[in-house]
Amino acid sequence: MFKISKKPLKIWAGLGCLVVMAFGSSNAQASECGEVSLMQADWGSAQIVTAVAKFLMEEGYECDATTVPLSTNPALASVSETGEPDILTEIWTNGAPAYEELVESGKIIPVTEVLSDGGVEGFFVPNYLLEAHPELATIEGIAANPDLVGNRFHNCPEGWTCLNVSTNLLKAGGLIDAGIENFVHGSGETLAASIAAAFENKEPWFGFYWAPTSVLGKYPMTLVDMGPHDPEKHACNITAECATPAMSAFPRSVVVTVLSKEFMAENADVSNLMAKLSFTNAQMGETLAWVEDNKASYEEGAVHFLTTYKGVWGAWLNDAARDKLSALLQ
């Protein structure tokens, strides 16, 4: 038999107790998690994030997780007034005017960028159009050939921040003068449907969209080159009354996971998990493309992510959770 030196063992045990006490101060046992409510938005990447988070919480941390179907603005309103749901997955900060105020007031705490590469927003043209007419790769090219893109720009619906930015960029790039109609869609669904319809009929399309999304996964499009991003010009472009609209590419859209103040204080384990939970555009894009190809549900997409990227999500867990999920991590 080998001898274990008792002194280091005592030190480690003591440290271990301290750690457990620090993290589990309000709970009798460190592994008890209680009830957790998660926001579930209806677009693809958000559904996958929520499904993955829910699985890890329930299987690794023994939480009782419920998902609440909500979209961005109602979710922010709800968490600021009632503190529920505890976790808001995938808040696209560019599209949420209420977000900044709430963070400043301290009611919500952003813990990480859940899409670590950020969202890419901008003007897109379909790849088949670009192959036929390479000059459409830049804004100048489109201004010179408005007929080739169908004389129309598909703009964001009323109420989205991108509406003002896109309209100002159209003015700045001379596209309105070139005769391109600024068509404001009524909803995000018709914007996506117009892309699908254009691809079906192989018609020209030119408008605003963003990645990573199932739509761009299924219908390959390319970003139009608008030059570099300029924060000052963009700050003016965001307002409807901008007197001097100027060309500036959209900034990288920060997409964050947000926790309510109370949840952050009560549940340190799961807060740490959500602080580490993050996807690169490559991982999310591949998962969304897999969902499209296999006509799978988003829950099955989450299963695909969990079985394919074990090294990635294994690193998010604490030791206790990693033990519980050891059967899957092999």
Added chain:
Amino acid sequence: MAFYDKIFETFGLTAWCGKGDESPMNMAQLLAQTRGEASAEASSGIPFPSLDNLNESCAAIPRTRDMTSGLEDAFLSVKDAMKVVLDPVTQPLSWALDGALWAFLATPWWILLPALFWLTWYVSRSVAVTVFVACSFLFLGFIDHLDAAIQTLSIIFVCTGLCVLFGVPIGILMAKSNTLQRAMIPLLDLLQTLPSFVYLIPLIFLFSVTESKLYGIAIIVYAIVPVIRLTDLGIRLVDKDVIEAANAYGMNARQKLLGVEIPLALPNIMAGVNQTIMMSLAMVVIASLVSAPGLGVLVLRGIRNLELGVGLVAGLGIVLLAVVLDRTTKAALARINVAHENG
């Protein structure tokens, strides 16, 4: 090993079933694997013989998702043929909507509003109603909602006009034919309950989303139902004795219809028209989801930006329009009834 394997083996269908592509792993299977359970279905009892469950035992049976994507492929394959038929038929609707919008917005307010007030007086001959309508529009103008309200009003005029133009004849035909009525009732139920987006998104594949006929169809399909139902009801409710008397006088079918049945059914028909107007206004916000201009856009902006006041005021604007149109049509109905009773 899936639950229904035994059944397929017993019937000797294993060869026919074959070994198809593996379906993607679902959450139940993943949970089973995580918890180290022997079988995901072990504790769940007898699974319902659904397409998905049967597919696990027999790969030749399609899954539900194959059925839904089959529907999608079927639609995409017929859409070009449908477009050839539907496009010309619905083009007048686009012209009517675009024309009305242009006409209402191009007319300056100091011509348009007095014209509307005069129209209200002409139809209702009621001082109270005309004053109410005047105050409502002046109020909407005062709070900078006049343009949006006028756009909504023009859309409602066109759509309700077309609803009445097509709905009343269809209702009359239904009243004359029991077979047609039996065929139409399920269709009318479908039109009123099928969620609009379900057929609007596929229509975007047929027409461009930039065409106004898209929201025109959305409104008409939903709002035409009351006028059809109530016209049918009104004509069927005409007293049999009166019809007998008309027959005794030697009236032919056309004279009976125009001289007896429609005048007697008029209260019901007007109730149908009134309901059609109400339902058109109820559809305003959904129409704005497919790019209709007007008060619906303001409501959506309020909802998306969490500007509750904007949404509320625009919504109340829609209610005000509804009340204006309701009072006006009720006053017109009262006039027709009065004239009818005296005549």
